[in-house]
Amino acid sequence: MTGRARPVEDDAFRLGIEAFERGDASLALQYFLKAERLRPQDARVANALGNTWFSLTHLSKAQGEYARALRLDPKLEAARKNLGILEYRRGQWGEATRNLAIVTRQSAQDAVAWRFLGFSLQAAGKSSHAVEVLRRSLQLDPQDAQTRLALAEVEAQTSSRDAAIADYRSLLRSSALDLSNQRKVGLALLSLNDSQDAADQLAFVSQHSPGDADLELALAQAQAGAQQFDKARQTLQTALQNAKDKSRLEALLGWVEQQDHHPTEAAEAYRDAILADPKWSAPYLELSWLYTEHRHFVEAEKTLREALRFVDDSYPVKVQLGTVLAMGGHEKDAVPVLEDAVAAQPHNPLAYTTLIIAETLLDSSYARPVATAQKALQNCSDDYLVHYLYAGLLLREHRSEFRELGSEKMEERIKSELVKSIQLNPHFPHSHYDLARMEFDLGDFAGAKQEALAALDADKDFSSARYLLGRIYIKEGHRKEGMAEMAAVDKAHRDEIQRIEAVGQSLLASQAARAGSHDPGSSASAVAVSRTEGSEPSKGPQTE
Numbered sequence: 001m002t003g004r005a006r007p008v009e010d011d012a013f014r015l016g017i018e019a020f021e022r023g024d025a026s027l028a029l030q031y032f033l034k035a036e037r038l039r040p041q042d043a044r045v046a047n048a049l050g051n052t053w054f055s056l057t058h059l060s061k062a063q064g065e066y067a068r069a070l071r072l073d074p075k076l077e078a079a080r081k082n083l084g085i086l087e088y089r090r091g092q093w094g095e096a097t098r099n100l101a102i103v104t105r106q107s108a109q110d111a112v113a114w115r116f117l118g119f120s121l122q123a124a125g126k127s128s129h130a131v132e133v134l135r136r137s138l139q140l141d142p143q144d145a146q147t148r149l150a151l152a153e154v155e156a157q158t159s160s161r162d163a164a165i166a167d168y169r170s171l172l173r174s175s176a177l178d179l180s181n182q183r184k185v186g187l188a189l190l191s192l193n194d195s196q197d198a199a200d201q202l203a204f205v206s207q208h209s210p211g212d213a214d215l216e217l218a219l220a221q222a223q224a225g226a227q228q229f230d231k232a233r234q235t236l237q238t239a240l241q242n243a244k245d246k247s248r249l250e251a252l253l254g255w256v257e258q259q260d261h262h263p264t265e266a267a268e269a270y271r272d273a274i275l276a277d278p279k280w281s282a283p284y285l286e287l288s289w290l291y292t293e294h295r296h297f298v299e300a301e302k303t304l305r306e307a308l309r310f311v312d313d314s315y316p317v318k319v320q321l322g323t324v325l326a327m328g329g330h331e332k333d334a335v336p337v338l339e340d341a342v343a344a345q346p347h348n349p350l351a352y353t354t355l356i357i358a359e360t361l362l363d364s365s366y367a368r369p370v371a372t373a374q375k376a377l378q379n380c381s382d383d384y385l386v387h388y389l390y391a392g393l394l395l396r397e398h399r400s401e402f403r404e405l406g407s408e409k410m411e412e413r414i415k416s417e418l419v420k421s422i423q424l425n426p427h428f429p430h431s432h433y434d435l436a437r438m439e440f441d442l443g444d445f446a447g448a449k450q451e452a453l454a455a456l457d458a459d460k461d462f463s464s465a466r467y468l469l470g471r472i473y474i475k476e477g478h479r480k481e482g483m484a485e486m487a488a489v490d491k492a493h494r495d496e497i498q499r500i501e502a503v504g505q506s507l508l509a510s511q512a513a514r515a516g517s518h519d520p521g522s523s524a525s526a527v528a529v530s531r532t533e534g535s536e537p538s539k540g541p542q543t544e
Contacts, residue, residue, distance in 0.1 A: 012038065013045060020048070025055040043073035050082055062086055077103055085116050093124040111140035115147045118154075127154040145176035149185070156192060165194050172201050179208055187218055195225030213243045220252055229260040247277035254286055266290060278310040285320055297328030315341055319351045326358040334358040349383035352376035356389045366397045384424035388431045391417035395438060402441055414438065429458040433465045440468065445475050 016031030032049045039045055050065035063086055069079035084099035100117035103110060114137035121130035134151040138144065152167035171177060171185050186201035199222035206215050216239035223232035236253045243249055254269035267290060273283035284307035291300040304321040308314055318341040325334035335358050341351035352372065359369040373390040380386050394414045401407045415438065421431040436451035449472050455465035470485030 016048060020052060025052050028052050041072055043069040043076045043079065046072060047076060047079040047082065054086060059086060059090060077106055081113050088116050088120045093120045096120040097124065109140060111137050114140065115144065119150055122150055122154050127157040130154045131158060145171060145174050149177065149181060152188065156188065161192060165192055169197055172197065173204055179205060183215065190218060190222045195222050198222035199226045199228060211242060213239055213245065217248055217252060224256045224259060229256055232256045247273045247280055250276055251283045251286060254283065258290060263290060279312050281307060281311040281313055281317055284311065285316060288320060288324060292324050292327060297324055300324045315345055319354055322358060323354050326361060331358045331361045347379050349376060349380035349386050352380060353385045353389055360393065366393050369393055382424065384421045384428055387417045387421040387424065391421065392434060395434060399441065427458045429455040429462045429465060432458060433462065436465065436468055440472060445472050448472050
């Protein structure tokens with residue numbers, strides 16, 4: 001098209017561009033419609049109309065104009081890129097990916113095309129591919145905060161934790177992100193266990209969002225994770241003053257007090273959480289485990305039986321009640337409670353694992369718990385704890401036969417179960433320890449040392465593994481190193497016993513002081529810490 005071949009049409013198109021760039025989309029639309037009547041075969045006009053309809057949020061009309069522009073001129077990259085971006089906005093991620101991929105092949109330096117291609121891949125669940133595409137976009141435009149935020153998200157999804165944290169940290173207090181995305185950065189760092197940075201970021205966001213109970217709850221979680229217990233306590237106490245739903249805040253306050261070694265205050269906060277929402281199971285579980293942790297099994301049982309009267313989801317309560325009964329020496333009472341839980345959720349490994357332990361305490365022949373473990377393996381074959389317990393039962397039943405003629409098959413079977421448990425959860429120290437102990441019994445001290453060290457790598461305070469490591473050193477002729485490891489374990493054990501006794505006395509004294517003013521059967525006599533899959537104490541109450 002040359003100079004002034006069609007001055008009227010060119011004037012309409014030019015005036016439309018000027019109006020659009022001024023932000024007057026309605027006026028721009030009038031000019032572009034006039035230009036279209038005069039030049040219906042001009043792909044540039046169709047693309048401009050698409051942009052204008054997009055700006056006016058008439059997305060279907062915009063998509064139609066972009067498609068028309070490409071029919072008129074299939075090589076018009078601007079129209080294809082705009083169509084791809086619109087398809088992304090409308091959730092048509094497959095179509096968006098196809099169009100934007102074409103644009104990036106034709107214009108490899110177009111950071112925006114790479115960016116929205118990455119966004120589309122992320123939305124379509126193709127996180128691994130999205131990582132490389134978003135990194136390419138950032139190479140071309142390193143300052144785009146939205147691209148870096150999306151990259152951090154997909155890095156976290158693809159287990160690139162360190163890279164994700166680095167990208168999230170680069171966005172801390174970024175003026176290029178709105179408050180909603182600033183909040184997203186803080187919550188993401190919290191989920192990645194970067195508590196210190198999460199606490200700083202969420203504190204910054206909370207300054208601009210006063211009275212947001214969910215935000216204050218997350219901030220307190222981050223502060224507690226960063227060992228800032230005084231700040232977490234203050235955050236929660238401030239939030240409680242105006243909160244309508246106090247149960248989550250009180251439950252977290254209990255957990256904070258517990259982590260800060262204030263069991264009496266923790267128990268009181270858990271009771272307040274129960275009173276605020278008697279149907280929520282978490283504070284019952286938290287409080288019951290607090291008592292159990294200090295061997296106050298009667299109080300723990302009372303709390304859980306009270307929970308069964310009120311909570312909507314009884315499964316975790318029954319599992320923990322069975323656990324408490326077994327730990328308190330009432331294995332016979334524990335078994336029917338746990339069998340009921342298994343029947344309710346036959347594919348949930350949590351009740352199975354506790355039932356196996358309870359039956360082991362009752363049946364010295366191991367026949368009953370072995371049968372339960374085999375049933376659990378059929379229904380929960382991907383649970384590391386089921387494999388670990390099954391291996392443990394076989395190990396205890398057949399250890400005396402090791403090194404005897406014909407024992408090799410059973411030895412390999414036990415090893416395979418322990419190895420499977422480790423493959424499913426390499427950070428569970430007890431699987432490493434049992435395998436180390438087995439290798440030690442079989443005389444493979446090199447293998448035993450490797451697994452004992454792996455157990456200590458998973459849990460540096462695992463005293464049994466450290467004690468076994470000392471024995472291995474002695475067997476290897478390193479007596480001095482071995483005795484040092486064993487002596488350290490003995491000292492740590494004595495210190496822990498003294499701490500538990502002191503805290504236990506404090507809890508009992510607090511309970512006695514309230515006996516005159518509270519009904520022992522009321523919700524004031526409730527219990528402690530929830531348990532996660534794998535029947536280990538939780539890191540804090542759930543907030544969802």
